[in-house]
Amino acid sequence: MASNSDTILVIGHRNPDMDAIASAMGYTYLLNTTGTGAYTAGRTGEVNAQTRFALEKFGMQPPPLVADVWAHVGDLAEAVPSLRKGQTLLEACQLIARTRRPAPILDNASPVGLLTGASLFSKFVEALSSDSLLKLATELSRPVESAVDPAGTVLLAGERVRDVVGQALRSDQDEFLVLDENGKYVGLCRKSALLAPVRRKLVMVDHNELTQAVSGLEEAELVEVLDHHRLGNVPTSVPIRFHVDPVGSCSTLVTERALDMSKSFPASLAGILLCGILSDTLVFRSPTTTPRDRAVATQLGQMAGLDGEAGIEELGQALLAAGAGLGMRTGSEIINTDLKYYDQGGIKAGIAQVEVASFGEISPRLDDLKSALGSLAASQKLGLALLMVTDVVRGNSRLVVEGQPRIISALPYARLDDETLDAPGVVSRKKQLLPAVLAAISEVV
Ligand SMILES: [Mn+2]
Structure with missing residues (x-):
C-alpha cells in the first residue's frame, strides 16, 4: 500500500481488457524511459483469458492489482x-x-x-x-x-x-x-x-470516464489522460495533458508516441502492445480500425520479431481464440458480462455481446441463452433483448433474440432454421448493429 505511493500510477479501466492492460504497461515503460517521474503500471480488476494468453506468450507478468486509490491510514x-x-x-x-x-x-x-x-x-x-x-x-x-x-x-x-x-x-x-x-x-x-493525506498521482489510459475508473479516483490527482473513447471525462482543478484520438486502440496511441520520439519497445512489450491493437480491432476487422492501427502494428510486429503480416495475423487469430467461447458460464452470466441498454422512442432494448471461435458453440446452449434473454426482457421491460454472438475468427455475428415479434421481424437480418438471425460481416455493436436495431424499433413505434 505505502510502497508504491510515491510513484505515478498508470492504469486502464475497470474489468480490464487486453488493450487496457497493454496500454498501461507500454505507456509506463515509455514514461519511465523518457519522463522525469517514476511510473508504475496497475490494473483494477482481474486479467481476462485473452490477456492471460498474451502475457504467457510473451513471458510478461500482469501489472499489480490496484483495488482502489483512496488514501489509506x-x-x-x-x-x-x-x-x-x-x-x-x-x-x-x-x-x-x-x-x-x-x-x-x-x-x-x-x-x-x-x-x-x-x-x-x-x-x-x-x-x-x-x-x-x-x-x-x-x-x-x-x-x-x-x-x-x-x-x-x-x-x-x-x-x-x-x-x-x-x-x-x-x-x-x-x-x-x-x-x-x-x-x-x-x-x-x-x-x-x-x-491532509497525500493524493495518489494517476495517468488514465484507455478510458476517461469516472464511472469506468479505479475506485477512489476522486481522491487522487489525475495528471494525464491518453484514450480513444467518447468523452465523459473527469473534471480537474488544474490543466493536464489530455489526448483523446479516435483510433482502434489505446496501444496504437502509446506506440505512436514512442515512434514520434524515435523510441522502441523491448520485444516482449512490443508483443503485448500489438495484442492490444489486435484485440480492440478484432485483427483489423472491426470498423473502428484506422490505417494508423495497421501501420503501428507492422512496426510492433518487427520489434516483437514476428514473421511479417502473416505472423501478425497468426498471433491475432490465436489471441482472439484464447478469449472466445461460452465456456461453462450460465446463459445469464454470458448475457450480463457485456450488456448495454438503449432507449428509442420509449422502447428499451438490451444488447449483449459475446465472442466465440465458431458458431458451433451456439446450438447446444441456445435454449439456455433464449430463456436468459426472455427473463431479462421480462424483468427489465424490454421491447428487445438481444445477444450478439460474434465469430471473431471469421468476422460474422449471429443474433439470439427475444422480445416483440414486430421489432424482431423488422431487423434487416435473415432468420435461420434455429431462429437465430444471420448478420454476416457485423462485428461492432456500436457502429454496425446498434443503428440497425434503433431503425427497426423506430419502424414499429
Ligand atoms: Mn481500448
Whole structure:
C-alpha cells in the first residue's frame, strides 16, 4: 500500500481488457524511459483469458492489482521506534528525547499502549520534588509498562483516511497507533497527517470516464489522460495533458508516441502492445480500425520479431481464440458480462455481446441463452433483448433474440432454421448493429 505511493500510477479501466492492460504497461515503460517521474503500471480488476494468453506468450507478468486509490491510514503511518515490555523508564526517556515522538510499548509486536513525554514527566514529578536521588533512580529503573497510557484510539493500516478522520478529529490524541490486520504494530500516524493525506498521482489510459475508473479516483490527482473513447471525462482543478484520438486502440496511441520520439519497445512489450491493437480491432476487422492501427502494428510486429503480416495475423487469430467461447458460464452470466441498454422512442432494448471461435458453440446452449434473454426482457421491460454472438475468427455475428415479434421481424437480418438471425460481416455493436436495431424499433413505434 505505502510502497508504491510515491510513484505515478498508470492504469486502464475497470474489468480490464487486453488493450487496457497493454496500454498501461507500454505507456509506463515509455514514461519511465523518457519522463522525469517514476511510473508504475496497475490494473483494477482481474486479467481476462485473452490477456492471460498474451502475457504467457510473451513471458510478461500482469501489472499489480490496484483495488482502489483512496488514501489509506497505512500510507501515513511512520515506523517510529518502539520499546518492549520490561525495558526501563530510563530507556524510554532516552528514546523519546531522540525521536521526540511518543514511544509505542509492544508485547511481542502487539502494542499495549503509548508512552508519552507527559506521562513520563508526571511519573517523575514526585521524585523530582523530593531531594532524594535514590527515589528518582528507583523510578527510572521501573518497567515502561508502569507508566504507559492506554492505547486510546487505534487505527488500522487498511482503513480509508476518509472513514476515520472524523473519529480522529474528535479524539484529544495527537498521535495514533496504527496496526495491521493481525493487530501488529505498523507505526504512528499524526492527526495533522490525517487532515491532509497525500493524493495518489494517476495517468488514465484507455478510458476517461469516472464511472469506468479505479475506485477512489476522486481522491487522487489525475495528471494525464491518453484514450480513444467518447468523452465523459473527469473534471480537474488544474490543466493536464489530455489526448483523446479516435483510433482502434489505446496501444496504437502509446506506440505512436514512442515512434514520434524515435523510441522502441523491448520485444516482449512490443508483443503485448500489438495484442492490444489486435484485440480492440478484432485483427483489423472491426470498423473502428484506422490505417494508423495497421501501420503501428507492422512496426510492433518487427520489434516483437514476428514473421511479417502473416505472423501478425497468426498471433491475432490465436489471441482472439484464447478469449472466445461460452465456456461453462450460465446463459445469464454470458448475457450480463457485456450488456448495454438503449432507449428509442420509449422502447428499451438490451444488447449483449459475446465472442466465440465458431458458431458451433451456439446450438447446444441456445435454449439456455433464449430463456436468459426472455427473463431479462421480462424483468427489465424490454421491447428487445438481444445477444450478439460474434465469430471473431471469421468476422460474422449471429443474433439470439427475444422480445416483440414486430421489432424482431423488422431487423434487416435473415432468420435461420434455429431462429437465430444471420448478420454476416457485423462485428461492432456500436457502429454496425446498434443503428440497425434503433431503425427497426423506430419502424414499429
Ligand atoms: Mn481500448
